[in-house]
Each structure stands twice: as structure tokens, then as C-alpha cells.
Amino acid sequence: MTTLTMTTLDPRSRAARRGMSDLAIRNLFIIPTIVFLIVFNIFPLLYSLGYSFTDFRASTNAPWNFVGLENYRTLLNDPFIWNNFAITAKYVIVSVTGQVLVGFGVAMLLNREIPFKGLITTLLLLPMMLSMAVVGLFWKLLYDPSFGIINYALGLGRFEWLSNPDVALYAVALTDIWMWSPFVMLLSLAGLSAVPKHLYEAAAIDRAGPLYTFFRITLPLVAPILMIAIIFRTMEAFKTFDLAYILTSQPTTEVISIRLYKMAFQEWQTGMSCALAYIMLVMVIAITNIYVKYLNKVKER
Amino acid sequence: MAQGFLKGLIAGASLLGFVGSATAQELTIFWAEWDPANYLQELANEYEAETGVKVTVETTPWADFQTKAFTEFNARGSAYDMVVGDSQWIGAASEAGHYVDLTDFFNKHKLNETMAPATVKYYAEYPSNSGKYWSIPAEGDAVGWSYRKDWFEDPKEMEAFKAKYGYDLAPPQTWAQMRDIAEFFHRPDQGRYGIAIYTDNSYDGLVMGVENAIFSYGGELGDYTTYKVDGIINSPENVKALEMYRELYGFTPPGWAKAFFVENNQAITENLAAMSMNYFAFFPALVNEASNPNAKSTGFFANPAGPTGAQFAALGGQGISIVSYSENQEEAFKFLEWFVKDSTQKRWAELGGYTCNKAVLESAEFQNATPYNKAFYETMFKVKDFWATPEYAELLIQMNQRVYPYVTAGQGTAKEALDNLAGDWNTTFKKYNRFK
Numbered sequence: 074m075t076t077l078t079m080t081t082l083d084p085r086s087r088a089a090r091r092g093m094s095d096l097a098i099r100n101l102f103i104i105p106t107i108v109f110l111i112v113f114n115i116f117p118l119l120y121s122l123g124y125s126f127t128d129f130r131a132s133t134n135a136p137w138n139f140v141g142l143e144n145y146r147t148l149l150n151d152p153f154i155w156n157n158f159a160i161t162a163k164y165v166i167v168s169v170t171g172q173v174l175v176g177f178g179v180a181m182l183l184n185r186e187i188p189f190k191g192l193i194t195t196l197l198l199l200p201m202m203l204s205m206a207v208v209g210l211f212w213k214l215l216y217d218p219s220f221g222i223i224n225y226a227l228g229l230g231r232f233e234w235l236s237n238p239d240v241a242l243y244a245v246a247l248t249d250i251w252m253w254s255p256f257v258m259l260l261s262l263a264g265l266s267a268v269p270k271h272l273y274e275a276a277a278i279d280r281a282g283p284l285y286t287f288f289r290i291t292l293p294l295v296a297p298i299l300m301i302a303i304i305f306r307t308m309e310a311f312k313t314f315d316l317a318y319i320l321t322s323q324p325t326t327e328v329i330s331i332r333l334y335k336m337a338f339q340e341w342q343t344g345m346s347c348a349l350a351y352i353m354l355v356m357v358i359a360i361t362n363i364y365v366k367y368l369n370k371v372k373e374r
Numbered sequence: 375m376a377q378g379f380l381k382g383l384i385a386g387a388s389l390l391g392f393v394g395s396a397t398a399q400e401l402t403i404f405w406a407e408w409d410p411a412n413y414l415q416e417l418a419n420e421y422e423a424e425t426g427v428k429v430t431v432e433t434t435p436w437a438d439f440q441t442k443a444f445t446e447f448n449a450r451g452s453a454y455d456m457v458v459g460d461s462q463w464i465g466a467a468s469e470a471g472h473y474v475d476l477t478d479f480f481n482k483h484k485l486n487e488t489m490a491p492a493t494v495k496y497y498a499e500y501p502s503n504s505g506k507y508w509s510i511p512a513e514g515d516a517v518g519w520s521y522r523k524d525w526f527e528d529p530k531e532m533e534a535f536k537a538k539y540g541y542d543l544a545p546p547q548t549w550a551q552m553r554d555i556a557e558f559f560h561r562p563d564q565g566r567y568g569i570a571i572y573t574d575n576s577y578d579g580l581v582m583g584v585e586n587a588i589f590s591y592g593g594e595l596g597d598y599t600t601y602k603v604d605g606i607i608n609s610p611e612n613v614k615a616l617e618m619y620r621e622l623y624g625f626t627p628p629g630w631a632k633a634f635f636v637e638n639n640q641a642i643t644e645n646l647a648a649m650s651m652n653y654f655a656f657f658p659a660l661v662n663e664a665s666n667p668n669a670k671s672t673g674f675f676a677n678p679a680g681p682t683g684a685q686f687a688a689l690g691g692q693g694i695s696i697v698s699y700s701e702n703q704e705e706a707f708k709f710l711e712w713f714v715k716d717s718t719q720k721r722w723a724e725l726g727g728y729t730c731n732k733a734v735l736e737s738a739e740f741q742n743a744t745p746y747n748k749a750f751y752e753t754m755f756k757v758k759d760f761w762a763t764p765e766y767a768e769l770l771i772q773m774n775q776r777v778y779p780y781v782t783a784g785q786g787t788a789k790e791a792l793d794n795l796a797g798d799w800n801t802t803f804k805k806y807n808r809f810k
Contacts, residue, residue: 131444131448132444132447132448132466132764133466133469133764134470134471135469217629218628218629219565219627219646231562231628231629233628233629233631234629235629235631235632236628236629236630236631236632236782238779238782238783321631321632322574322575322576322631322632323631323632323782324575324778324779335771338444338445339440339441339577339767339771340765340767340771341448341466341767
């Protein structure tokens, strides 16, 4: 039966020669991992679930009280919180769409024989390897209305990217697109190079146009891997903090994780912020599940 | 079991701290990363030379200061023996038992009489008028203004200004004059702007700036003893003050929507603005030619008066407190005994610290030491501060949420913003049972 297919240790291996059994090896590697997960992930997760039903504040010695669902009720009735969620949704849509368009587009361009392909791909991957805080700090300089290079290069005069409440969120998303399109590009490139060449040859023989080929061959075959890229980017964009926090402090860019940070570590409303974190967690899980369902459907096709 | 595990961790951590501190006479003071902290370190070095007790001033950037300090307090950590904490913290830190009660020490040394009254009221006493003290006024600070003397004293400008406004161009005496001057110097086509004000809403920058207007317009944030805010925070004076602040925002350099002390000093050093709001603590950088190419032509003035002649400024600055979880409280008390001596306070001022000691502040020596000391002395006797209740951070964020969109984007009206703020504050005070 499949449940008992644990592979046995190769008798010639060093571990076997030292007299270690399969069980010993399993315990050696898995138990510490499980303990680590329980102590640092599962336990805090459950502990904070408990806190979310109390009015506990980490900054005081006052005894906490059980308040039931009061925190959740307050949060879900707070128009500022809903506004934060709306901002986050807008940010996720703009930023992920931008990354997919740019990343997939660049991958299409790179998916052919061109000189220095390897070098170009590596260079294009650089933004993604930088730290978020560093990217935030130097894009702040690039956007600066007085001496920033973006306004200079585009001839925009003193356009205020980050101080204009209507533009600031797009400016943050643009930075995110710059940073993370390479990630989508990399995955798409892997997907594109896996598309069998004979399909294109067959299409060429049947005189299919480039658009037809793209929508009927390329996109369906790359879709599963593209979906994975989208899932990752959506989850990340939903949780985004660093870029938005560093670039600007406009209320129109206060994504939900910034509000959460303020509530937890400036206001020290520990119980309330645990509740907000749980609301976020449920949302991320829900969104991811919808995606995964869709991904499975795409794979079946 | 979880609790036991946590306790074990904390006990282990404090044991480590104990071993570290018991071996040598050492004290650690926690403060934010800025020049005054370096001056305090220099002062502490002199203490070490005198007594052999090593005092280290540990610092962290301003943006983390509050978070880091309270994280340590909440964990009952003994890493810091003393902390030079922000004035608004005092309610939160004293009610939670993080600070040692210094009332007896305060009375013994008659600090009530030797320190400037406003500093005692806002850095040391909590609750208001209770006679209970939690810290020793250490770094006095308030908001003042710097301006470009060369722009103000240019004969052509003076003539044009007089022709336009009918009075002489000089450092403003009132907010109305300040508005005129800001408008006069606001020339975006020349890359010159009227005024630099605080607009950063991530901590207390914007609120401090708005407070300057509110207090000088004769307004208040609320009654700090009864927690009444209706008709106080949204009074007609405050509405006018907020409208004035919004108007001044129109004369700031481009992109001035997240400006705090760094940006406002840059406004002077980079030739951006004619006048700039900032804490006095940041003025030493403006008279230093290494950090300000316009050092020679930078002047200073105190926060101007409002329409009724009232003149106040928003308080910055910090008092020094002993942390309840410190293992070296006795040594910390000894350090404070030394710190409050008149001779130490004089030395503190010489090193660049802003002493709160009345005698030193009043001395001609202090007032003539720098171009801004006189303005500082005048200001320190007319300062007011934000709420110091334990829930101050929530009040601060609510004020940012209501006021920022109006000031920087002109959303709604000043009256609406302040009416809504009164509602938020009432809800918060109700939540913490402040209305008895």
C-alpha cells in the first residue's frame, strides 16, 4: 500500500554504516523541524487567537478581560479599516496586474534566440534581489519632485508622485512592479521554454496567425505556472508593508498591514490587533483557495 | 504550561542581565539617536571620571524609539536602567508600573522650584496636578522657527514687501504676518518657497505643528483633568488655527506631505524656504557651517502669537526616568542626584543639552551662548503639550487621520475634521472609562 512506501536506508550509506536506523534518521531531521514549527509558528498563532477575544494590551499591567467577539465587531464596523482594505485591494489589483503584464511580456521577448540572453536575464533579475527597504529609500529619491530623476527624464516638472494623495498609491505600485516583475518573468520563462516546439510547427503549417497561436497554444500551456506566480504575488502584495511605509505616509496608501502595525506597536492594542491579523489571515486564505481551485481547473484542461 | 515556558524565558533573560550588571558598576540610559544623546554621553563620561560608574547612553532611531522602549518595558526587561522618554509616554509608563515613582526624590531636591514650571508639569507630573512625579526634566525642547536672514534683510525684498503689505519685513510677531511673509517669498518658478511646516503623520510631527497654531490661537486640545473635548478641540479658535495651518501648507516646497525635522532643516540648508518650523534641539545643526552652508544668514524666532495675542508653543523634550525593572536602581538614583545639581545642569547646557534648570536658563551666559538660546528661554515658559494619558497613541493616530487629509489635500473643512476628531476622542475616552 502507498501508506507504507517509506524508502529504506541504503545499506551502503554512511548513516547505515554508523548503525542508524530509518527511524533514527527520521527523528533526527523531522522532530526538530516539527518542534520549531510548533514553538514559533503554531503556538503563537493559537495564542494570538486567544488574545483576539480579549482587551489585552501588552503595554500595561492591567488585567485583561474576555470581550468575546467585541474586537471583531469594532473592527468590521470601523470605516477607516474598511478604507484600508479597499486601498489594499486596489493596490493588489494594480500591482499584480502590472507585474503579470510586464513580467510575461518580457518573458515573451526573451523566449527566443538573442545574443547575451543569459546576461540580460540575470541583469533583469537584479531588482528582485534587493531589500525592500533599500528599494523604498532610493525610489523615494527617484520620485523626489525637486531633484528626482523620474520627473527630469519624463519632463514632468515638479510633479508630486508621493505627496499627491491620488497618485501616491500608484507610485508605490509602480515601484513594486519594477521590483517584482522579474519574478513573474522568471516563472513565465520557465513555462514558455517548456512549451513543445512541435505545437508551434504544427500551427505554422496550418497557417495560424500569431494571435491565434498565442491564445490557443502559448497562454493555455503557460497558464498553470503563471497562476502560481500570481498566487505568490497576490499574497505578498496583500501583506505589503515596507514599500508603502517607507515611500509615503498618505492616508490613501495606508494598506491594511500598516494600520495593523500602528495598532499593535504604536497604540499597543494587542487584543484588537490580533483580531485584525486574524481577519487578514482569513482573507488571504480565502483568496488563495479561490486561486488554487481555479489553478486546478486550469491544470485539468 | 505556555505561561511557565514564557516565565522561564523571561527569568533566563533577566538572570543574564543580572550577571552582566552585577560584575561592574554600570548604568545604561536609553534615548533616541540624535545630538543631545551624544551630549548626554559626554556628560556621563564626566560622571564616570568622578565616581568610576560607567554610564552608557544607548540610542535607536526616532522612528523606533517608542516601539523599542515599550517592547522592553512590556517584557519587564532590565536592559535599561534609565530612559529619557517622550513627554506623552508618562501616563502609559507610570500607570503600567514601568517607571519608578520619583515623588520623594522630586520633593527632596525641590525640583518644583529649580526647574522651569512647564517642564515639571509636562515631563514629570502625572496625572495632571496630582503632585506625583515620574521623571526628572532632562532635555527641554519646544518648537521654534528658523528663517533666512539674508532674504529678510535684502533691501529690495524689504521695499517690495512694504509696498505690498504696508508694514516692514521682519521676523513675524503674529501668525497672520507669518502667512504674509510665506506668501511673499513663495516663488515656485524660482525654486523658492514660503515656509516649511511639519506634515509627517507617522508619529507626532503633524500634530505638533498644528498644536503650535492651536495653542497660539488661544485654543486647547481638551480638558486634561476631566477629559472633556466637546467645544474645546472643535472650538472656533481651533478651526481658525487649523485653517491657517492649511493655508501655510500652500506655501511649502513641492512634495512637503511627509516632512518632519530632517526635511525642515533641509528647507533652510538647501535654500528651499524662507522660514522653517523645527524643534530647538535641531537648531545646533543650523548654526554649524559644516552642516548648513547658510549658517551665517540663518536667524531664529519664537513661535508667533495668535490673533488674540496669546503665544504658546508645542512642547517637545523629555524627562529622565528610572525603569522599574532595572537591577541598579540605587545607582540610578545616585546618578540622578548628581544630574540635578546646579553645576551639572550648567555643564549640561554648555555641552549642548537643553537644560530645564531655571537658574541656568535665566543666566545671561546661557542666553547669549547661541543665536537661538534666547528664543528657547522665552519659549520654555509658554509651552503646552499633547495628552499624556496611557491611550495617547490612539488619540495621536486619530488626530492624524482626521487632520492630515484636510491639511495636505484640502478634503472637507477644518470644522468637519475637528468635529469628527471630537467624536473619535470621546469614543476612546469612553472605552477607557475616563469619564467618571
